[in-house]
Amino acid sequence: MTDQAAPDDRADARAERLTTRETAERLGVKPETVYAYVSRGQLNSRRAPGGRGSTFDAAEVDALVRRTGRREPSPAGGDLVFRTGITLIETDRYYFRGVDATELTTHYSYEEIAEWLWTGELRPGIRFTAPAEALAAARRSVGALPAHSGSTDRLRVAVVAAAAADPLRFDLSREAVLGSARSLIPTLVGALPTAVGAPATADGEAASHPSGLAHHLWPKLTARPADAPSLAALDTALGLLIDHDLAASTLAARVAASARAHPYAVVSAGLGVLEGPLHGAASSLAHRMLTEVLERGSATPVVADHLRTGRQVPGLGHRLYTAEDPRARTLFARLAEVPQAAPALAAARDVVTTTARHTPLHANIDLALAVLSVASGMSAEAGETVFAVSRTAGWIAHALEEYGERPLRMRPSGQYVGPRPPQSLPAPGQASTHGDRPQ
Template sequence: MPGEGDENYLTTAEVARRLQVKPATVYAYVSRGLLTSVRARGRRGSLFPTADVERLAARSVEHSGVVERIESELTLLEEDELYYRGQSARDLATTATLEQVATLLWTPGDTSAVAGEGLFAADREGVLLARRAMGVVPEGARVTDRLRVAVAVLGAADPLRFDLSAASVTAAAGRLIGTLIAALPGPTAVGTTVGGKLWPKLSDAEPRPEVLDAALILLADHGLAVSTIAARVAASARANLYAVVSAGLGALDGQYHGAAPTLAYEFLERAQRDPVQALSDQLRSGEPVPGFGHRIYQHRDPRADVLLELLGDHPIVGTIRAVAARTPTFPNSDLAIAAIMHAYDFRPDAGDALFALARMVGWTAHALEEYAAPALRFRAMGIYTGQTT
């Protein structure tokens, strides 16, 4: 039993000072298993191993609790560029398939975009089931509403969904994405890329599958976005893949996240009639200009660069330039997706669906990392502010 003055142990007061919390919070950490306490020899009170305290101090300790730092080998955002496992997403968007990029993200230690032929093959019975599930959604519902319902039903129908091994999870993810695309209303394209199969579900225009393939790759992951955090929290609780995807879809439904392409689409619709008036009206509203600027990128969004370049000299690009010339910010990926939607007459809610389907690749990759990490590591400490007796 250690005694006071033992350099390998700290008193409650010393721990509180080190962690910059109240003594009561120290004991709360003990009750949650974040710290271990021992009785001090010859005196009242507890002592705490210094090593445990230092490990806890390495985390971000705030008034709201302990925020776990998430280490990831997946995505790097640096100097206005996006990388998947060290490879430029900008390059992958025009040289790789979605199968190759998914395999890259889902396979730890794989530094090359290896082939993943057949990865997104649809399950015939699953397609029928998903279509029936989507059919119960009201006629005016968005595509993402249909996706959420179908994911839940397909999960319930998979008796092996609780197998969290990497091989089982990646197989289920590929099958899920392929099945969802095939189940969406619209013609079925055969013998083409994932973007080619998705195209007739979103537009009647002449297909340009390379545009959708690039968009799916560029939107597959973007680090610890809010929907990805939601997916990782679910995976930390050892939720199955379908539940992880459902968690991501729930967060994606927020007006500040997955709805962004739709807001940009509506702004571009106004801007096509009169770019200056649309910008003026937006500035007058006091709200940010949809599709411009970014919290992480400082000077350009590499995803937007690639997608707008694929549109070439389409008139919608001229509209974007006319607006950009009058604002100090830059087009982001939401605006680029909105431009694609206008250029090829996509249905108005297609942007949200494209975002959701692409991000399922990233959520799967983050779930795989989380399944390999200690479980239940995201519980924050709540501070009660209500009435006391």
């Protein structure tokens, strides 16, 4: 009779065994953490053949991954990495759900792209509508702000008011979040004051107008009458800016969603970061530069002033693109169809050409937004407004992804650099020994 292995031995022979390093990679942790799991009884180890190191059952490791949620290992640069199916940026192009984003904006409206980004379903002709109660609350709140308040101030207050008007905002089911998103974006636009001299837009007009949200936003930005090419350019800008991977404001939105903040709070987090001068306000600098170029008749003295004072020329260069920002290229092409944009477009090209004599930088989306705002008689902060309204859809898309992840997974550890305990109680007026450190 042929010798046969016992049933348990056969199972062990078939079971996949992992080394400590392989186990750590599968869990997304350091090797020391693997042994911490062993000491807590969450993993079982076995000495490797020959007595060197330990091995772990692959099925048991995978079960632990499912229970705890895999923590993606940090790359060599130390940057955070998140799995996302929303935006891919590579080879000087960017894609929404695998589709060239610039192509999307030439065929579909902002609302259609936003809906597709959220759901993966294209719904031609969809228009977002603001609920009357939320819109009224947002307008009252925004109307109470000081006259000098900026558009981002107004948008942040409008989000809070809209949240207060939605008693079901804590429902984080997918359909509930989508409903909140479809109502919040037009509420933000509707809460903004109409530009001085511009005709008021009826509350329900945006929902039925072919240009949708762009038509409703236009009179909030400028008193000039809207023509079809200009509305198309604004709608294109909105579509192009919906998302751009994990920009600073989007990361803040995902952190909020990780803590299971409701979608209004997620948008508030994004707006808070967007208000920084290194993010959303960049287009206003380009707007002022283009205005000066038009006033002085040439980009040469304007660029020279920036270089002489050590200031970066606004609207040029992007860390993710080696060539021209594809968003800028697409918006420039749309603006070329707007007759009154010709002088601002020429000024932008003059800036790029003049700067290239010193350093080969290409136009980015901030310069294209500046052309739109200057050509349309908008204020310097109009580009920031367009950016904020548009990116709200992207923040919601990322929130929907993050709600499906393990909660509170973004919990970095601080590197404490203060005085070592124990320290005596401080006396009144006594300064800390580390009082000169940034807090």
